[in-house]
Amino acid sequence: MATTTTHPTFTPEESGEIRELFGLAPEQLTEDVFRKTLRDLRAKYHPDNFEKFGDDTVRLMATERFQRIERLAEKIQSWLQGKNAPSTNRQPESFDDPRARFAYQAMKIEIRTGDKDLKYHLFGTFYRWLTMGEQFKIPETQAYLIADEEHLGRSIGFRETIRVYLTFEETDSVETIVGWLFPKIEGRADALLIEGEIVPIEQEAILNAIKRRSFRLLGQGEG
DSSP states (O other): OOOOTTTOOOOHHHHHHHHHSSSOOGGGGOOOHHHHHHHHHHHHOOOOGGGOOHHHHHHHHHHHHHHHHHHHHHHHHHHHHHHHSSSSSOOOOTTTTTTTOEEEEEEEEEEESSSSTTHHHHHHGGGGGGGTTTTETTTSSSOOEEEEEEGGGGGGTTEEEEEEEEEEOOTSOOOHHHHHHHHHHHTEEEEETTTTTTSOOOOOHHHHHHHHHHHEEETTOOO
């Protein structure tokens, strides 16, 4: 079966990195090899593995490496999906589709920080009474965060991870949710993970990451 009609859109630098990390050129990767290698890479380079060194430079380098792996993985996955799709006029899912809807139950969000005041900046004085399992409503929406205090880092006030779970319905604006979250963590968080993936602390990147995981197409599957 010929696949010459599908062309990768990788730069030479990306192709070189993919060969180094995944052991194969992009066009040689299969779904199974990609998934298995990605699991191994995530386990090897996850920033949590480097906390034991107590060195901010090492931790930052590991975070940047992990982010690079995630960005390459997202590009490879998109390319593989296009490569394996039936040769029809099927269009990719688009957030701009008027039928697009977004909703999610308990999306895991982890915020790594050395700012001891970040949790208060997020939740205000309400945090003093916010315990595991309690909800914090995001202003101007019906969306809410569920706190998980058990995941606080051991070095509270110096290095900790704030973990919460985001729930929102189709009637909630993802833009409003991100518009509330982003200014709270900008300049205060060292890293942001959404459902285990490190996401750049940029408003557009956070918006796209949440939309990608919560995307629904109204009427999908109907005749």
